[in-house]
Amino acid sequence: MLPLKNSNQGSISDFDTSANNSLSRRQWFERLALPALALAGAALPATSGAAPISGHHISDHLRGARIFNVCDFGAKGDGKTLDTKAIQAAIDACHKEQGGTVLIPAGDFICGTIELKSNVTLHLSVQGRLLGSARREDYSAGKGVPSGNGNIVFVYAVNAANITIEGRGTIDGNGLAFYTGKGDNTGPGQRGIGGNFDRPHLIVFYQCSNFVVRDVFLTRSAYHCFRILHCKQIRLDGISIYNRVNKNNDGFHFNDSQYVHISNCDIQCQDDACAFFGSNQFVTITNCSFSTRWSVFRFGNGDAQNIVVSNCLIYETYGCPVKISSGKARVENLSFSNIIMRNVTGPVGIAFTNTKDRNNAGDNANDGSAFVRNISFNGIRATVVEKPVDHADIHFGVNVFNGEVNSCITLNGVGKAFLENISFTDVHITYAGGGTKEQALKRAVPQVAAEYFGVWGTEPFGPPAYGLYARNVKNLTLHNVRFEYEKPDARPAIVFDNVQDASITGVSAKGSADAELFRIINSKDVLIASCRVLSHAATFLQVEGDMCEGIVVNGGDLRKAQKPLVFERGAGKNAVVMG
Template sequence: MINQESSDQLSRRAWLGKVSVPALALGGAAMISATMPQEIPKQDIYNIRDYGAKGDGESLDTVAIQAAIDACNAAGGGTVFIPTGVFLSGTLQLKSNVTFHLSAGGKLLGSPKRAHYTAGKGVPAGNGNIVFLYAVNAERLSIEGKGTIDGNGLAFYNGKGDNTGPGQKGIDGNFDRPHLLIFYQCTELRLHDAFLQASAYHCIRLLQCKQVYIDGVRIYNRVNKNNDGFHFSSCQYVHITNCDVQCQDDACALFGSNKFVTITNCSFSTRWSIFRFGGGESQNIAVSNCLIYDTYGCPIKISAGRASIENFSFSNIIMKNVTGPIGIGFSGTPGNIQGGSNQVAGKPFIRNISFNGIRASVVAAPVPHPDIHFELNFKEGERNSCITLNAMDDHYLENISFTDVHVTYAGGGTLAQAGKHDVPKIAAEYFGVWDTAPGGPPAYGLYARNVKGLTLQNVRFEFEHNDSRPAIVFDNVQDAAINGLSLQGSTTAPSLLRIVNSKDLLFTATRVLSPCKVLLSLEGKSNEAITIDGGEFIKAITKVVYSGGANEKSLKLRT
């Protein structure tokens, strides 16, 4: 009974105090009237066992699971619940307003039989669209929970990949195997906490999706060839955070016209590459606070033919045991790039790419992953690798910057590699530039060709074992500012720096960390306005040598 002398009505604060515990017990927040409590609606739960799913790992539960999804969607939305058990299934279609919840003890296991899979209805054909779970034109779709989606991909291994690499064009490729997840033209898609493993093909393919949020997902995908992690094509407003990816092929491929993408606080390992970009209009992408380890085939790889690529930022990244470690290749001509539109109107470009706070250790050659059961066929050009910036003819990479970058290389490069002056004009894969004899790049730290607007600030290159190549090669580099460059030298290398037909270069505060034969080799008649202003060069036996028509008028050296 309320004391009438105090108040004829409960105050809002007093009423909230009396109802707050029961309200919370109902399981969520609600809009609460100050004068009358309102009942909180209970979200509908669709337990797949109620629709006939057995969960014994042997009975095929496809029909039952799909029935639960369809019922949830027809009712306007809710949660399809995967309880404890192993639920064997073929192709499933996810739909709008459905939260697909995997309990911690629940596993959705792909059938080992090809007959239990279909192509996704409405998913464009091409590059394989046989699939385990998919959605088309869905909105407000979520996959969540601590459970597992297992593609049973080893059952589809036949020793063949899809043959979509450079020059292969998919000829005689193995496409008839299911991707784990495909989402096509979906909006407000959320993937939280699930463990995804053992796909027969790519793990997650997102095609022309918008507002994508991926958080806390773990991917382990190393049972078949072309075992990608995330594979995006022409998506917008994508945010990936707190994920762990171990796969066999590209860990996070972004093909086509991807825009407004953030990737942060993740760890990655793979045989091939982590962040791979190519084709279309790919713009406004930020990668930060990521760990990359045991990755070969180049962790950050931007390879494009006719593309418009700009405004990429890579910051606070640690790389441990990698090859590459960064490769940007640009030809300005059509390339063999998968996904999305590869052609752009007007002259293509790659520009405004920044690398900040990078720490990397680069191994001499790829090392087999013990948990990948098939041979990986390492390329000659992957040995003794370096950072590669490679454009050609009348095409340039523009406004590329490296700030606070420290890379330790294994070393071991040879004089034969250092003497490679006729570098092939190949951009489809970074290592393809270096595959021809004598193999490997002519620099141990950075090779840059056809770059305009290059900045190096507080960059340090070292090696563990003697390397007979220059630390840096600039070939037709224009408008470069290099400050605080620290390089380990070698008395067996022809020079520490090699500059070919470049102009408007300013070096300040350069440091030679160990003895070298020659500080700078200047080559070619087109060198112009090159300045080396101050630094520590006492460990360089000879300061400059000229060849190929280069002369002293093109260089200003102040020690």
């Protein structure tokens, strides 16, 4: 066979001889393969079945750049053999040689718990799959991973840096094998008592920094899909998650993490799609799509600050796409923009109580240590269904809470706590309608900051407004907002209760022949300007309570309202100025 020629007309074999007679053919192959790693989307070359090369045979300039094919360490990838030890050996060797790429070639590599380490890139080739073992004894707790919400795990890393998981392959948790019909019981009021925590999460990173996960397919976890705990400098790009085989099948679940950037991901799961618990800051989420039974952006207690969500699609999501339920939290500077919500319930629920227990209002005055403020919603288009519907691809049914029926946007400050600086601009929402007169008459809203459906779970269930209910809010802005319904709804479009400093401009809403369009209770300094009544309403504005003052109505198209203004429940006529 004729030797290959280079650009100087010398053969590779000639160049090999002149450069270094001691280089083997395998070493030359590795050298020639290295440039391919720099090509976006290029497939990583697989080495032969030869034994791994020990570190003392590697030139220094190859350290951190070698490829470690797991098959060279004894992995079979035949869908039968347990390959945990072989895969871990490849990772350990890669880490020992100051990093490189651990290659998962095509095949089904069955394994239990494996640990990623610093400077390691795990590359999953097309048709390459890490498949979780169906046996519980093949998994262990991640070394150093906290036990909260369970610490049994499939793939994990602790105190590591510069990890990458990439490629068009799959990490499959085989989670249906761990289905018992029982969840972790961490929902409203359950507090985890009697919950099922003895099952593996798909991926857990704890106290890691500067890691990237891109392009991979994550699926069928027995528990949460991807838990990111106390981490910094995180980039998640182009990930697909399909996680609907077990209860508590979250997508991304963050605790106390910073500098997080999520883009171009597609998440279909059963529980929270993108949960933030504890103190999460400096987060961007863009160009993603989400579908789940329970919630998309779920915020628990802690410091959730400086978070931007933009250009996202949310569909067939129940349990509220944007859900903040806080006690003693510090939540501020959250922005949600350019979002399509199709067939959801909620669609926004924000609750705040200033107490440690979010389910108890207490008598605490705001001492400044807790707040929920500076939250904006811009460019939102949504359709809200009457009640949740079971997803056809989730094999177990999910109970519907009474408060999920005929839902609306809920801004719920409790006790002496106030939500502050909340704005809705260019928001158009179409509701299913069907709200009743009994719901419209509801005045005594429970003083709890539970999840939105917990607030509305008492009979007659459902909120007293079909569009937006706001209690204990300061500086609330509605501009170019449109609320409509598909079938008649007996409730007002908007209800304010103890709202201070509000601006309602350019709001259009359908009314009810049996109810007012706007109801304002014990609120002050409210401007209502340039509003439109889209269908016949008994009253445009009903003012209630002797604490109302400084309400100004200026202009608008009120022709379809039978009465422009009504005073009830002790409200004084001097509380309103009609322009």
